[in-house]
């Protein structure tokens with residue numbers, strides 16, 4: 013423990029503990045990374061990321077740090093500066109209703125009930141018309157036809173409705189899962205973004221591309 017060297021984060025002023033021989037250090041408060049240089053026994057921190065426009069690292073800052081610093085937790089996370097607003101991470105669209113949500117449950121229940129009625133009516137129609145056949149074959153036949161068709165309609169209708177609802181549901185969720193995956197990739201890249209205040213650009217270190225903050229999404 014005595015080997016730890018206490019440093020101050022050049023960006024946010026938080027305390028950093030470095031070990032001798034470390035070449036990079038990351039501030040756990042603002043997320044900025046620095047390379048550590050030892051000069052005459054003293055440790056000097058330098059921003060890790062180099063801006064592709066000015067090739068310097070003296071005015072770069074991690075985007076996530078800027079956003080965190082300028083977001084007011086009391087206003088429900090609303091950004092307080094225009095820059096932080098432009099650098100806000102991409103948001104994930106809300107997920108579609110779950111399979112067990114009340115709306116879906118109610119619809120499935122209706123279709124199940126219709127199928128139940130259909131099956132019940134089919135059994136009744138077979139039994140009743142069998143009895144009736146013995147007395148009056150024509151009446152028995154007519155009643156079997158009518159009730160039989162109604163019950164078959166109910167059974168087929170509920171089966172088709174149920175499968176249509178399930179299919180629509182699967183499509184919605186597959187779409188949402190794809191957008192969630194894309195969002196994760198974008199968030200992953202957003203976490204790597206740096207901002208250079210000299211050139212007013214954002215960039216991912218090592219990728220050589222820089223764009224103004226309002227075009228940040230091109231890098232994600």
Ligand SMILES: [Zn+2]
Nearest residue numbers: 021024039042
């Ligand atoms: Zn910091």
Ligand SMILES: [Zn+2]
Nearest residue numbers: 063066208211
């Ligand atoms: Zn620059």
